[in-house]
């Protein structure tokens with residue numbers, strides 16, 4: 037009888053072999069002090085014995101990588117900490133059959149470790165971008181060690197500042213040939229660690245590619261380089277009565293390239309749609325250095341919507357080098373209403389009421405009392421001091437806006453609004469928005485440290501979820517300020533803490549994660565607009581089942597089989613393109629004779 041593939045595997049299990057893996061003393065395998073364990077792998081026993089014999093929990097990805105059946109031979113708590121890069125993919129060192137832990141130590145640099153960015157490679161980069169386009173001094177590199185999420189910091193090997201698509205191609209070709217991972221960076225305002233460098237990699241900053249290349253009013257589009265600042269697009273087209281709709285609160289500093297990578301939103305995305313609705317086409321340098329054009333200047337090109345795939349991919353599929361954006365005609369009339377409620381539950385009910393009445397306001401934003409206090413202290417926006425403030429903006433033909441504004445007023449009153457006012461002048465309206473857009477930063481005035489959380493819930497769940505957040509906050513003794521895009525159900529709970537008080541940072545992190553779980557339980561999502569990045573990758577497996585993640589990996593690998601473009605982000609654990617589902621394909625480390633799979 038012919039042997040099946042499983043039979044062959046089973047037979048091979050009779051031969052023990054050893055490998056070294058990271059383990060930790062935390063149940064999820066990601067504790068603060070990971071250490072190495074030597075595994076002797078054989079037979080059909082599964083993971084429980086590892087725990088029994090050593091108290092070690094293996095990192096979950098080990099299971100997936102090797103599908104190991106293992107018994108521990110020993111561990112090496114202290115040495116291994118020096119040896120194993122904790123934040124780097126793939127974190128698992130394969131060793132040859134029979135290799136002991138001490139021999140494995142001497143094999144450092146073999147297997148999956150990548151090429152170091154040495155003088156030769158730097159020289160190649162210099163030839164592409166010139167001296168002024170290459171940063172290597174430690175002091176200057178530190179500028180790039182984090183993005184807006186400052187609790188993750190990694191100093192890159194080098195930073196490159198290209199001025200053209202050709203230069204980006206030149207850099208990426210070197211990276212591809214030498215297996216150097218790279219991370220694109222716009223303005224570094226991301227709040228999920230997306231632009232966090234990779235330790236053995238380089239950062240490619242798009243800051244110098246900041247030209248608006250084309251403005252076509254007849255077709256309502258603009259073509260920009262990725263480093264163009266969001267607000268500049270509106271600034272350039274406003275004299276002709278147009279604007280660029282996606283308006284993140286960071287719009288005065290964030291780049292269009294970053295917006296594309298994060299599929300950024302903003303207050304006015306409720307009516308006008310997120311970044312993805314406004315990207316018609318992209319020129320992209322793929323991770324092998326080749327150039328691709330996704331989408332074009334017209335809507336609905338036949339074939340797969342690959343620009344849709346690229347938007348929101350967080351820098352993992354390549355680097356956007358030119359972006360064609362839709363611009364929108366400015367409406368005749370814009371009116372902004374402020375309604376003061378006693379609680380976020382009342383304000384949440386008003387949001388549902390407005391949408392249920394069949395209206396689609398340009399924006400519906402909510403701030404709770406803590407956020408109002410912070411914004412007032414920073415901007416003096418003249419907000420009423422109340423439990424929750426709703427900002428509702430309507431735009432369109434004047435007659436329509438006036439009728440709908442009366443309806444909004446009525447719904448707010450029915451839901452318990454006390455003070456209601458409509459901004460009477462453009463200056464007043466601008467001030468209202470200034471307060472709202474400054475709210476994240478303003479929270480620094482009322483708390484030394486805070487976590488900006490980003491989750492989504494169905495709009496109808498707003499009152500229930502807001503009540504539960506308040507309960508969790510009281511239970512944890514950690515304050516939470518809420519300022520968010522209520523119309524989209526996109527929450528931004530700001531979890532306030534003081535790092536100097538022992539245990540508060542941890543309690544804040546626990547609470548922030550619990551809020552995300554609450555979003556999932558309510559049928560929502562772990563991010564509305566800030567992305568997964570480094571921060572939320574471990575939440576991905578709470579949000580998605582394994583086959584979903586597998587499918588996403590296949591898409592990623594179609595663009596970036598070597599996983600050089602922003603590796604280690606988004607996915608819950610480092611994974612390798614060699615482990616594609618379906619027909620077995622040997623992994624490069626197996627082909628190199630470094631490891632065996634069975």
Ligand SMILES: Cc1cc2nc3c(=O)[nH]c(=O)nc-3n(C[C@H](O)[C@H](O)[C@H](O)COP(=O)(O)OP(=O)(O)OC[C@H]3O[C@@H](n4cnc5c(N)ncnc54)[C@H](O)[C@@H]3O)c2cc1C
Nearest residue numbers: 222223224225226230284285291293294297301351356565
């Ligand atoms: C005060 C404040 C308020 C904010 N408000 C909002 C808000 O209202 N809505 C919102 O959505 N976000 C908001 N953000 C988050 C942030 O501004 C957005 O995510 C923004 O799009 C990031 O742009 P950036 O240029 O700073 O990108 P970076 O932070 O530099 O990069 C973000 C990601 O994009 C990738 N990337 C950058 N450029 C490219 C490129 N050309 N090609 C491929 N990948 C690329 C990076 O690798 C990284 O993964 C806010 C941030 C702050 C600090």
